[in-house]
Amino acid sequence: MSKALCRTVVVRNSQGLHARPADLLVRMANQFQSTILIGRGGEQVDCKSILSLLTLGAADGTELSVSAEGDDAERAIDSIEQFFLRGFEEPSKSDSETSA
Template sequence: MKKFEFTITDPQGIHARPAGLLVKEAKKYESTIQVFKGARKGDLKKIFTVMALGVKQGEAVTVQVEGADEETAAAAIEVFLRENF
């Protein structure tokens, strides 16, 4: 299992268009990818659960990746977040 924390810097937080791109990126991988905001969690491959977290600028999320391609998936998701949020 791979896990990392990321603080959102985008002034709009995780909003619809980039959230859709994030979900699309997560769907490329076989691993289970969960995102946590405090005690709440969501499946990173489902846009509604990502949007329901309501992540705002300055808030931290934890991404947990588990599965056959977890190393590759975790690295790709971390890069995607850095470049887009």
């Protein structure tokens, strides 16, 4: 049995949690078996649903709570936290010259 892990993340993107990062977040969440919820102010939504994520209306600077429960909960919550810390990996002006 696993217990739920919780973490607070902050939206670090001038456009907030809009469609592109919400799609990436759903894709990331779906790589994990754990149940992942995200929300604010007592409202929790399924992190694997893009429509649910968009209903949060999370603007730049918004604090969100993330919880994950399951066998891979720690990996899931770590990945999501890093995604928020990187500002949703939105391209900056210098990124176009970076190669893999």
